[in-house]
Amino acid sequence: MECVFGLVGNGFAIVVADTSAVHSILVHKSNEDKIMVLDSHKLVAASGESGDRVQFTEYIQKNVALYQFRNGIPLTTAAAANFTRGELATALRKNPYSVNILLAGYDKETGPSLYYIDYIASLHKVDKGAFGYGSYFSLSLMDRHYHSGMSVEEAVDLVDKCIMEIRSRLVVAPPNFVIKIVDKDGAREYAWRESVKDASTA
Amino acid sequence: MSIFEYNGSALVAMVGKNCFAIASDRRLGVQLQTIATDFQKIYKIHDRLFIGLSGLATDAQTLYQRLVFRHKLYQLREERDMKPETFASLVSAILYEKRFGPYFCQPVIAGLGAEDKPFICTTDSIGAKELAKDFVVAGTASESLYGACESMFKPDMEPEELFETISQALLSSVDRDCLSGWGGHVYVVTPTEVKESILKGRMD
Numbered sequence: 001m002e003c004v005f006g007l008v009g010n011g012f013a014i015v016v017a018d019t020s021a022v023h024s025i026l027v028h029k030s031n032e033d034k035i036m037v038l039d040s041h042k043l044v045a046a047s048g049e050s051g052d053r054v055q056f057t058e059y060i061q062k063n064v065a066l067y068q069f070r071n072g073i074p075l076t077t078a079a080a081a082n083f084t085r086g087e088l089a090t091a092l093r094k095n096p097y098s099v100n101i102l103l104a105g106y107d108k109e110t111g112p113s114l115y116y117i118d119y120i121a122s123l124h125k126v127d128k129g130a131f132g133y134g135s136y137f138s139l140s141l142m143d144r145h146y147h148s149g150m151s152v153e154e155a156v157d158l159v160d161k162c163i164m165e166i167r168s169r170l171v172v173a174p175p176n177f178v179i180k181i182v183d184k185d186g187a188r189e190y191a192w193r194e195s196v197k198d199a200s201t202a
Numbered sequence: 203m204s205i206f207e208y209n210g211s212a213l214v215a216m217v218g219k220n221c222f223a224i225a226s227d228r229r230l231g232v233q234l235q236t237i238a239t240d241f242q243k244i245y246k247i248h249d250r251l252f253i254g255l256s257g258l259a260t261d262a263q264t265l266y267q268r269l270v271f272r273h274k275l276y277q278l279r280e281e282r283d284m285k286p287e288t289f290a291s292l293v294s295a296i297l298y299e300k301r302f303g304p305y306f307c308q309p310v311i312a313g314l315g316a317e318d319k320p321f322i323c324t325t326d327s328i329g330a331k332e333l334a335k336d337f338v339v340a341g342t343a344s345e346s347l348y349g350a351c352e353s354m355f356k357p358d359m360e361p362e363e364l365f366e367t368i369s370q371a372l373l374s375s376v377d378r379d380c381l382s383g384w385g386g387h388v389y390v391v392t393p394t395e396v397k398e399s400i401l402k403g404r405m406d
Contacts, residue, residue, distance in 0.1 A: 085263070089260060089263075089264050093303060116237060118232065121260040121263070121264075122209065122230070122258075122260045122263065123260075123263060124230055124237065124238050126237070126238055135235065136235070
């Protein structure tokens with residue numbers, strides 16, 4: 001099952017997602033990137049039905065870009081989160097998207113932030129959040145080890161603890177994870193944690 | 203599993219002497235899992251009117267946004283704040299609009315009306331108003347809250363005593379409900395000030 005989690009540190013926010021694309025019992029690929037770079041200083045880690053995940057996050061990404069083109073300034077993280085929630089809420093009673101989202105961003109005025117948006121459009125600003133079966137492990141580990149103002153090293157250490165726990169305790173644990181970070185210098189990929197490499201084509 | 207019990211909530215409002223108090227728990231959960239312990243369920247409409255929304259969190263947020271929108275429009279047109287009784291009717295109408303596809307919320311409305319007379323009411327998810335002279339409750343812990351409030355309530359309490367009473371009623375009720383709790387959020391509103399407090403209860 002898909003594992004997505006994230007936390008806010010000292011001047012940065014970090015999100016982690018597994019990278020398996022699964023269809024029933026078959027693993028299509030194990031290097032699927034589920035964390036989209038929304039704009040220069042925002043990340044969207046999404047989990048759920050793969051069609052909805054890709055379509056919905058791309059829709060949000062393009063609309064966030066459109067706002068920036070029209071208005072000359074980028075959306076704040078809170079505004080992007082509320083826009084996302086609005087789209088999910090509007091679709092909820094017509095044609096719901098089955099996508100859970102952790103939206104991480106960095107704003108110059110307010111610093112890093114993380115928003116928990118579940119598939120029925122409940123929005124909440126959090127310091128740490130997680131979705132999926134992996135959340136049963138990662139949330140508890142983060143409750144134990146998290147404190148506000150963690151450094152990048154401490155946060156990545158906690159992330160690795162969560163990944164180890166998921167790998168060892170979840171029955172259909174995804175083997176590979178991608179870690180992305182957003183801080184004042186922007187949103188970027190931080191690292192991959194691979195235990196199974198995709199078979200490379202000739 | 204009822205859709206009203208998906209996120210978990212506890213809300214109570216009580217009438218005092220020229221004042222009222224409205225309190226909620228702080229848990230945001232997804233069925234058995236707790237997501238956050240600082241989730242806001244009571245919103246200010248204006249300085250003398252508060253609404254608490256229990257039930258499904260997404261509908262509470264949507265409903266709150268719609269109500270604030272309608273109130274802001276009212277303020278622009280009428281150049282004054284809405285009376286609590288009027289606002290309660292507005293909430294009731296908006297809920298009944300969705301009679302065959304309702305918002306899964308149960309609101310608790312509390313305000314100071316004309317001559318600083320406190321007003322409280324609750325509605326069900328399709329807008330049936332329930333006015334009360336003493337207290338109203340909503341949420342997954344509502345049965346416990348009814349019992350606690352019935353035994354602890356006295357008419358014409360001063361703000362300090364009202365705060366104590368509503369806090370004790372809330373905390374003792376949420377302790378019997380696994381889906382609500384993780385502290386309390388209390389607003390005590392008098393004609394001159396609004397006092398907001400956070401309660402620390404059993405954090406489970």
